[in-house]
Amino acid sequence: MKQSPSTDETRFQQHLKKLQKEKRSIMIWQLIIFASFFSLWEMSSRLRWIDPLLFSSPTKISDLLLAKATDGSIFMHIRVTLLETVAGFLLGTVLGILLAATLWWFPKLSKIIDPYLVILNAMPKVALGPIIIVALGPGYFSIIAMGAIISVIITTIVVYSAFQGVDRNYVKVLRSFGANRFQIFKEAILPASFPTIISTFKVNVGLSWVGVIVGEFLVSQKGLGYLIIYGFQVFDFTLVLASLMIIAIFAAIMYQLVERLERKLIRG
Amino acid sequence: MTFLSLNHITHQYFSKQGFTKAIEDVSLSIEEGQFVSFLGPSGCGKTTLLSIIAGLLTPTEGTVTIQQQPRSQTNIGYMLQQDYLFPWKTIQENVLLGPHIQGNITEMKKEKAIQILEEIGLESVVKSYPSQLSGGMRQRAALARTLMTDPKLLLLDEPFSALDYQTKLKLENLVSQMLKQYRKTSLLVTHDIGEAIAMSDTVYVLKARPGRIAKTFQVPGHLRTLTPFETRQHADFNDLFQTIWKELDQLETESIN
Incomplete structure (x- = not known):
């Protein structure tokens, strides 16, 4: 004992x-x-x-990266792409949430535009690339727009359905205290939808990369997407794979940051 | 003096298939400080009735008056089947929700919140989140939240139904004592006959489809002075229980035929 x-x-x-x-x-x-x-x-x-011409090798890639790091050119490309991706991600996510809030505020509007949202969601957004580039000019703006447009509709749909899924009884409690529509949104609808909003962040990180890389393919001036398309044109697959490596690393870092934000925002 | 009166309330719900009459021609009046229960099977429009009294729904026909005035929404407290504490707010923030919404959080209100939480035995969890509390504690916090705005009328929509039996009995006592202490007029919706008798002065038995008042029972005066728990032990409790039971049973048979 x-x-x-x-x-x-x-x-x-x-x-x-x-x-x-x-x-x-x-x-x-x-x-x-x-x-x-x-x-x-x-x-x-x-x-x-x-085939080493096609698949290169890790040592060739690291040699190339080292060379490009010494002359500093790679950092410029990384900076450009990173900036565009973060901007596209923020723009797409914020716009999507604002649109979802608008739909929640005007239920009739949401019923009216429902079929259009479905069509827009089903459409491959990168196909709009050529139009965007002509409209906004071949530069940062159209690439950021590509990064944003690819995630905005799906964010709207997912976040709006989260808003609708909030238990009516929370609204009942607030209304019994005389809350107005804005207070109901701020005190119940938005905080109750935080978990969904965060999970759309995670999806949108990936989507923004897709939009930005495709945008850089089309614009072909600078950035990691440009390096990939350039490497493809001159048949330098070491360059293509090196750019891919860098994208993978930074995409993972962005995802980790979002995950950290999630842990900070959601408690209990 | 009549505190709350319902005059010929009728309410319909509409759907694509047609309409259902949730309540038909309900009239009653409640004195100030009274505790009244609505007892009935599911589908008798209990929750609809409470929503109408709370001003969350406008009845198709009829009027609600509080102290001879058309009801104003803000001085009514509402307790639901579950606590519906906001999980992202602390207990203190939850209890202060009413003043927060009404934009008048003052030091006095904060002290009052602490005082109510103390009376209710939750002073140790003021800074905790609802998920850290048991079901009974959460429902007590919800009661504190309801009392914070000092409502003249309290609507209780089966507030004990999601709790285990022992917690339920304890909470009945606490709620009954708090409401007497703060002199609230209260309206309880329940399907538990014992609870209705133990807590109220008057029990309205409702029948279903459409909901209307089938019978009214007055709880004898000597039972009203006892706590709900003591009432449940009293000999006269059983007599009234049997009477109401038979009434409900008969209503059920009628509605089947």
Whole structure:
């Protein structure tokens, strides 16, 4: 009997140790996959199992990146694309939420434009690229517009349906205190929809990258999308893959930031 | 003096298939400080009736007057089946929701909130979020929120129905004591016969489709002075319970035939 507290404690310690061990094993496996992917790539490229002209190799990519980093040109391209993506993401998301709020405010409007929203949502937005570029000129604005337009409609639809899904009884409570429509929106509808809004952030991060890269394909002046299309034209696939690597890294960073924002905004 | 009166209230709901009459020709009056219950099967328009009294719905026909005036929305408190505390607000913020909406949060109101929370036994969780509280505690916080705006009339829409039995009995006592202390006129909707008898002065039995008042029972004076829990133990409680039970049973048979 005397030993029971100490055994309870040791059991708890064992439990902690087990958790830690599992965490470490997951990390190790992730590293193994990472390392074997790149070494296999390098090896098969050198042994010509795959065409090195087409698939390049990790060492060639890192050499190229190093060269481009020394002359500083890569940073300019990264900065341009990053700026456009963040701006496109913010613009698309904010516009989408504002549109959703407008639809919530005017229920009749939402019924009227419902079929148009469905059509706009189904349409591939990148197909609007040529028109946007001619309308806004081949520069930052049209690329940012591409990054925004690709996410704005789906954000509107998803956020609006979240607004509609808020339990009517929260509204009832507020109305029993004499709340007006704006207060109902601010106190119940918007905060209750935060989880959905955050999840549209996550989707929109990815979508904005698509819009911006396609925009840069079309405009072909600078940015990582331009590097990809340029590399394709001069048949330099090391450049294409290097740009892809950078995109992957920054997309992951943006996603992580959104996830951190999520943890900060949603509690309980 | 008559505090609340309903004059020939009728309400219809419309849908594409047609219309349903939720309530038909309900008239009654309630004295100030009285506790009244509506008892009836589902579909007897209990919640519709409360929404009309609260001013959230306009009846198709009939009028509601409070102290001979057309009702004004703001001095009515509403408690729902679930607590509907806002999960992203602390208990204190939830309790202060009424003053917050009405734009008059003062130091005095904040002190009053603390005082009510103390009376209700929630002083230790003022800064907690609703998800950290048990069902009974949450419903008590909802009561505090309702009392904060000092409503003259309290509407209770099955506020104990989602709780376990023991919590429910305890909360009945607390609510009854708080409402007596603050001299509120209250209207309880329930399908629990025992609860209706234990808490009220008058019990209206409603029948369904369309909802209308089938019978009115006065709870004997000596039961009214007891707490709900004591009332449930009293011999006369059972007699009244049996009478109301038979009445409801008969209504059900009638509606089937």
